[in-house]
Amino acid sequence: MNFDFTETLRQIPFLRLVIPLILGILVKLNxxxxxxxxxxxxxxxxxxxxxxxxxxxKKLFSNYKTRWLFGMFFNLLLFSTGIFLVDINYSKVSKVSINQTDGYLLxxxxxxPEIKDKSIKATLEIKAIGDKDQWIETSGKVLIYFQKDSASKSINFGDKILFKPDISEKRITGNPNEFNFxxxxxxxxxxxxxxxxxxxxxxxxxxxxxxKLYAYEIRDKFLNIFKKYGISGNEYSVLSALTVGYTSELDSKIKHSYSSSGATHILSVSGLHVGIIFIVFNYLLMFMEKIKYGKLIKAIFLILFLWFYALLTGLSPSVxxxxxxxxxxxxxxxLKRQTNIYNSITASAFVLIIINPFIITDLGFQLSYLALISIIYFQPIIYNWFYIxxxxxxxxxxxxxxSIAxxxxxxPISLFYFHQFPNYFLLTNIIVVPLSTVIIYLALILLAFSSFDFIANYxxxxxxxxxxxxxNTISxxxxxxxxxxxxxxxxxxxxFLIYFFIIIITxxxxxxxxxxxKLSFITIILFLISIFYNNYNSLKQRKLIVYNISGTTAINFIDGKDNILISNLSKNENSSNLIFTTKSNWLELGLTKEKIVDINSLNRNSLFSNNLTVDNKNLLIKDRYLGFYKHRLLIINKDFKLKKYTKKLKVDFIFLTSNNPIKISDLxxxxxxxxxxxxxxxxxxxxxxxxxxxQKYNIACNVVSENGAFIENL
Structure with missing residues (x-):
């Protein structure tokens, strides 16, 4: 049986709509x-x-020679619409001008709200700005970190807050390849x-x-039912995420375990959960099909239930x-019409993108659609490999x-973002998917029988x-x-090459x-060339980077594949933040091992104590003076004491760290x-x-906390 590409495209009209729309959005964003x-x-x-x-x-429209013009203008219309949607949403972000008032904000x-270690994090929608004796209506969202106390812990969804504006601009760290907050x-x-x-x-x-407030109140009632019947700790946090999408109480250890075992998708409400809700309510509403217009009424109720559940779980992209x-x-x-599954998928994407064009940048949205399309197409092929x-x-x-599909x-996209692969994903899914399905059904039954304590306790x-x-299985x-x-x-x-290869080989x-x-072989060759090119550049690189991490010294010397970081890491509470900030950049530069030197070990009259582990012939360090190829540098940490010489010493860079009280005039x-x-x-x-x-002494100065990370190719 020959595959008819044109006929397949005809059955998926929304695919032809969504592609130019997405292209317009991407062009505008980039x-x-x-x-x-x-x-x-x-x-x-x-x-x-x-x-x-x-x-x-009609003659112009039906003429094969001129019909392509209609397609061209139609694609241009959708492409322009994509640009227009981005501009409209950008205007929503820039609409709030709260820095221009000394009054209060409502x-x-x-x-x-999300409880953090030292604060309460909440997203607020600005309603009005107090200006002199009047309130001026406005709109726009702000992210607020409240000082953690009994009052801030009581903040809940729907509360109205009056506060004095002290809004800071979105902080740009300038750290290379860091997550762009x-x-x-x-x-x-x-x-x-x-x-x-x-x-x-x-x-x-x-x-x-x-x-939305009503939905969140119901969600809180569901969560309280879980607590009432003895579910607490990690069991409560995982169950809350699994059933109603409440992830605020998941600790980092649980998240890491699920990520490493390939079960992260279990912790986010997705198609599995929505599918179960659909199956349950579809069964409960079967009786409606026996009455007049019953199928239509049933369809309306099913759609209402699905979207209320989506609202209940926080409207994540996968939901x-x-x-x-x-x-x-x-x-x-x-309507008794046969639907093409791929057209339903692209139609849903088209609607969501029209509502919010920024959703295409959401990793959950990307993974959700890619995984679903992959399962629908490849799973039947893989399943037919064996007959059991x-x-x-x-x-x-x-x-x-x-799982394989x-x-x-x-x-590919998971490797691009997360740089890791769960090797036992098959074992995980064989156990976790059935077990999580049982848990969802048990949770629904518990909620249904929560008024009957005897049954609900069991x-x-x-x-x-x-x-x-x-x-325990995940662990x-x-x-x-x-x-x-x-x-x-x-x-x-x-x-891109990997995805192109998948499309070509398919x-x-x-x-x-x-x-x-032949094209697939060319793609493989291009992929290998890109790996060789990256490795070649890694061997030739020679960089100095001072990262912008609050309260932290992080001076990075990169010499080919050799990676040396001088930092206050060993005694700094932000050590995990430092590794998180630098890791993506190191991976892109082809660096998999780092040599970390404590800045406080740069002792006078000797090489630093761990010089054997930081062995690099091009980086010489003694008494806080560094020589890196032809460049001379000086690191001034908290213990540095200025020593005057008979004549001025020449240095390229002086690093001021750790609040040393030294004066610029003395330097x-x-x-x-x-x-x-x-x-x-x-x-x-x-x-x-x-x-x-x-400025007074006419000395060039770079403030990392203001200008972003300092990067110098040496």
């Missing part, structure tokens, strides 16, 4: 050009008018962030109302995808085939031990030898064209320097004083 909204709106209306005129002339809490906030329509002390805010008696896709399927079934007669072994093989398309015990078994798999392959780096170009088996096979007397680097371990008062003195 090129950052500006087109006035009026001009852009006029262009869209012009394309729309051309399409209407084109459609009015805002409401729009997401469940500024973009993250923008893509979540958040314009500003700040920290509020207990005296800077108060909660007023008014409270927001609406469907949105599942709810939107199932909604299209339900509508198709109620035994019923239970066949079910296990189904799980294995689904999901990994085919989701692995259900609570069963549920608690089921979740405990799940956690055991994580503890197996070589459970995870770490420090895997692929570039964006290499990820096309070869569908179309049986040798040209596809100017003793050293002939090109630049002073003030790192982020210093206080704001010292930084301000040093900056002023540098």
């Amino acid at each position: 090129l950052h050009f500006q087109i006035p909204i009026i001009v852009l709106s006029s262009i869209i209306l012009l394309f729309l008018l051309i399409l209407i005129i084109f459609s009015s002339f 805002a409401s809490v729009v997401e469940k 500024e973009k993250y906030l923008t893509y979540h329509l958040i314009s500003d962030q700040t920290y509020l002390k207990s005296t800077s805010w108060k909660k007023i008696n008014e409270k927001e109302t609406g469907l 949105l995808r599942s709810a939107a896709m199932l909604s299209f399927v339900i509508v198709g079934q109620s 007669k035994n019923k239970w072994l066949d079910k296990i093989w189904v799980l294995i085939s689904v 999901a990994q085919i398309v989701s692995t 259900l609570g015990i069963a549920l608690k031990y089921s979740v405990r078994i799940l956690n 055991s798999i994580e503890g197996l030898p070589h459970s995870v392959s770490e420090n895997i780096y692929i570039s964006g170009f290499q990820m 096309s070869y088996f569908l179309l049986k064209r040798n040209s596809m096979l 100017a007397e003793c050293y002939e320097m090109k630049k002073i680097i003030i790192d982020s371990s210093n206080s704001m008062n010292n930084i301000k004083k040093w900056k002023t003195d540098c």
